[in-house]
Amino acid sequence: MMNLNRKPLVGVISDTQTIDPHVFHTAGDKYVTALAQASGVVPIILPSLLPDVQVTDYLSRLDGIFLTGAYSMADPDLYGESRIDLPYRYDARRDALAKALIDAVIASDLPLFGVCRGFQDINVALGGSLHQAVQDVAGFSDHREDKTVALAEQYAPAHRVDLVSGGLLEGIVDRPSMNVNSLHSQGINRLGSGLSVEANAPDGLIEALSIDALSFGLAVQWHPEWEVMENREQKLIFEAFGDACRARQSK
Numbered sequence: 602m603m604n605l606n607r608k609p610l611v612g613v614i615s616d617t618q619t620i621d622p623h624v625f626h627t628a629g630d631k632y633v634t635a636l637a638q639a640s641g642v643v644p645i646i647l648p649s650l651l652p653d654v655q656v657t658d659y660l661s662r663l664d665g666i667f668l669t670g671a672y673s674m675a676d677p678d679l680y681g682e683s684r685i686d687l688p689y690r691y692d693a694r695r696d697a698l699a700k701a702l703i704d705a706v707i708a709s710d711l712p713l714f715g716v717c718r719g720f721q722d723i724n725v726a727l728g729g730s731l732h733q734a735v736q737d738v739a740g741f742s743d744h745r746e747d748k749t750v751a752l753a754e755q756y757a758p759a760h761r762v763d764l765v766s767g768g769l770l771e772g773i774v775d776r777p778s779m780n781v782n783s784l785h786s787q788g789i790n791r792l793g794s795g796l797s798v799e800a801n802a803p804d805g806l807i808e809a810l811s812i813d814a815l816s817f818g819l820a821v822q823w824h825p826e827w828e829v830m831e832n833r834e835q836k837l838i839f840e841a842f843g844d845a846c847r848a849r850q851s852k
């Protein structure tokens with residue numbers, strides 16, 4: 602019998618980073634803190650150890666999966682394109698773990714929540730594609746942050762998003778639009794199969810999506826984890842994910 606007094610256990614994707622001279626598997630503090638405080642779950646960071654450790658080795662022991670943002674870019678080879686000539690960082694081990702996790706999550710209907718790079722990972726895993734530099738695509742705004750200013754300014758609200766009426770996200774935050782931060786160079790070009798748009802930026806860029814096959818599958822291009830406890834709408838999103846993980850426990 603499942604012990605429902607325990608908090609849900611949520612797997613958090615890791616990035617591989619070299620902190621000279623060694624390679625580490627890392628996840629940002631603001632993500633795991635938001636999961637603990639706003640979702641009320643226990644986050645555990647998942648190293649990318651494929652093929653020695655398969656996601657099926659632990660997925661049955663988890664109640665949800667969270668895909669973080671990352672400064673690295675999803676490799677355009679994943680959607681059949683070549684890398685553009687910009688000084689981007691890539692992370693093949695994160696790409697591999699993301700694909701394996703997303704496919705396994707959909708097969709087992711585990712709650713899934715993705716942020717920024719995680720939002721892009723889901724789109725690519727389901728056959729979609731990305732603009733590699735949204736700011737260089739006619740008709741779109743520049744969605745990047747100014748890395749020369751303080752973090753509080755980088756993560757401050759940058760533009761409005763209009764929520765799809767009757768969608769999952771609108772149902773969670775109970776409002777037709779909200780202002781969100783914006784810290785990304787890449788953005789959705791072709792939407793993957795089995796995905797539904799949940800919000801758009803004023804320039805038309807897709808800013809949130811849901812996964813049709815999942816009981817709870819949501820991903821956003823912005824960073825809801827930033828100061829989440831001080832932001833009503835973003836806290837509601839994390840709470841909804843936590844509720845979905847708790848509902849999973851009782852299955």
Ligand SMILES: N[C@@H](CCC(=O)NCCCC(=O)O)C(=O)O
Pocket residue numbers: 629669670671672673674716717718719784785786787788824
């Ligand atoms: N690298 C991608 C995705 C952007 C992203 O996830 N940024 C994260 C910033 C650091 C953090 O808050 O974790 C892109 O540029 O589109």
